[in-house]
Amino acid sequence: MTPRAIFPNKFLPYLLLAPQLAITAIFFYWPASQALYQSMLREDPFGLSTQFVGLANFRHVLNDPNYLHSFQVTIVFSVATALLAMVPALFLAVMADKVVRGRGIYRTLLIWPYAIAPAIAGMLWLFLFNPSIGSIAVMLRSLGVYWDPLLNGPQAVILVVAAAAWKQISYNFLFFVAGLQAIPKSLVEAAAIDGAGETKRFWTIIFPLLAPTTFFLLVINTVYAFFDTFGIIHAVTGGGPGKATETLVYKVYNDGFVNLLLGESAAQSVILMVIVVALTAVQFRYVERRVHYG
Amino acid sequence: MATVDLKNIRKIYPGGFEAVKKVNLAIRDGALCVLVGPSGCGKSTLLRMIAGLESITEGEIAIDGRMVNELGPAERDIAMVFQNYALYPHMSVYDNMAYGLRNRRMPKPEIDKRVREVAATLELDHLLTRRPRELSGGQRQRVAMGRAIVRNPKLFLFDEPLSNLDAKLRGQMRVEIKNLQRSLGVTSVYVTHDQLEAMTLADVLVVMNAGNVEQIGAPLDIYEKPATLFVASFIGAPPMNLLPLRHGEGRAALADGTEIGGSGLSLSGEATTLGIRPENLFLVTNNDEIGGNAIFEIVIRAIEPVGAESFIYGDVGKTRLVVRVAGKTAMEPGAKIHVGAKVADLHVFDDAGIRI
DSSP: OOOOOOOSSSSHHHHHHHHHHHHHIIIIIHHHHHHHHHTTEEEOTTSSOEEEOTTHHHHHHHTOHHHHHHHHHHHHHHHHHHHHHHHHHHHHHHHHHHOOTTHHHHHHHHHGGGGSOHHHHHHHHHHHHOTTTOHHHHHHHHTTOOOOTTTOHHHHHHHHHHHHHHHHHHHHHHHHHHHHHTSOHHHHHHHHHTTOOHHHHIIIIIHHHTHHHHHHHHHHHHHHHHHSOHHHHHHHTTTOSTTTTOOHHHHHHIIIIISOOHHHHHHHHHHHHHHHHHHHHHIIIIISSOOOOO | OOOEEEEEEEEEOTTSOEEEEEEEEEEOTTOEEEEEOSTTSSHHHHHHHHHTSSOOSEEEEEETTEEOTTSOGGGGTEEEEOTTOOOOTTSOHHHHHHHHHHHTTOOHHHHHHHHHHHHHHTTOGGGTTSOGGGSOHHHHHHHHHHHHHHTOOSEEEEESTTTTSOHHHHHHHHHHHHHHHHHHTOEEEEEESOHHHHHHHOSEEEEEETTEEEEEEOHHHHHHSOSBHHHHHHSSSSOOEEEEBOSSSSSOBBTTSOBOEESSOOOOTTEEEEEEOGGGOEEOOSGGGGTTEEEEEEEEEEEEEOSSEEEEEEEETTEEEEEEEESOOOOOTTOEEEEEEEGGGOEEEETTSBBO
16 A cells, blocks of 8 residues: 555645546547437427437447347457457467567567557558459469459458457566566476476466466457457448448447437447446456566 | 586676686585585585576586576476575475476375375475464475475575574584485585585585686595695685795795794795694604604784684794694793794795695
């Protein structure tokens, strides 16, 4: 526990907090309250009148097969993205940990993709895999793969998952490297003397000791896949083909800003708000309470 | 149980630093060999080379007559106790001890039997389900020992295993380790920077400095006849008094011109340093004690009573001298006294720090 600072003046603490509070109020509480309010209204097609409808929007959204489909897409997308972002990151981190010379260079290079904006990353992948002009698409086709993410749903999902995961690998890599460094070398040496081969050492010593890092990243990556991949999806598929890559966040945008169903879109964003609150609670509950070994 | 032979062992790190320079050492079956020296002297590097955790730049290491240079740590049939114990934090005490046996595919009932036997010897039976973080320092130390013993290896390696314990526990564990090693009869190599630990534990003591072996021998032999100036200053507490000598023949005198009294002391021209252990010095009260002794006049600067003994710090000429006397002393700082040492108890070293 750090000792608490005691302010003799009652207003000074609030004054010092004011900028942060103002930002939170303007950019979070106000829009959130607007969304809550909006989610209980229905607007006529021309935006001339609104009508209070209570929870009707929620009822409608939750019974909408499109919404449930979008839920499914989001879950598949998130699980796939988290896995695809974490497994290679762990592999790279373990490899980079073994490098003796030029360790810093490898790490720096592997961190770069994180600095690329989501939309740019999306464009990159779009160009590489564009069925008509993409260089990798050409290669795939010459290998006999009928590659067309513009028409083929599963392929579109694969493409956005790959683009989203690729960007996140760097971030995960960084945390895994730090996690690996925190494992005392003598533990690995003791295991080597105890007759465990390299693979066995990894699965019985290193991997269990990385568990806190892995869990933390799992939560972070899920949140990322849920909420921060709008830019990539928007750039690569725009939610299509059909609704194959329309995640919950993308649907909020589509329904609200494209289809102008403001009430339903607001109801969806309220549901998302509940999900993000739950995920944050999980993160605080389990991740903040870091496991201490000693 | 095994012998260990090191032949011309060298270790040069990629940066060019030579951590170990041409070490030769033969450890007989069942002996407890202690490597002692200040930090950075290469003792841990040497131990890690025996363990297979560090590559060998030059030379040969043989365990039980078999060259092990190219063998991995697992194939050398050794067990090691680390300074920080290196217990697997996510495993129970039982699993920590069983880990090595499982890796060697020992049948389960056999593992269980061995772990429980060793746990009983080390009084760990009631802790088997605990995690390492739920144990005290002494208990962790015991688990680390248990993990080594349960494997029943040819060779035990200890890397400063007691340095994380408090003084009282350290003394206790020291005795325990010695007894265990004796009763198991397993050849052991023990690294420490603590000379008391080294003296009390060792069958064979190896004093190292700056990558070189300074002296190998039984602890008391080393104590009584240190081969070099370094060994003389490193072994013994408080350390040996080292007095620089005046060059040239003639009456023995210190470098600052202070003459050494008494009779029977004759020094060769090569002698540059005179060593006297604090406990070999005695207070001279009358002239009868001059024969066969070297006598120094000292001015007392400070007195440290420690209970059973007292240390008198004084100056002979410009050199600081420590005298150990039994019990308490009534002397006061500032007083001039005479102290003497038997000529047979003196250690003389030449320019290169080699015993004459």
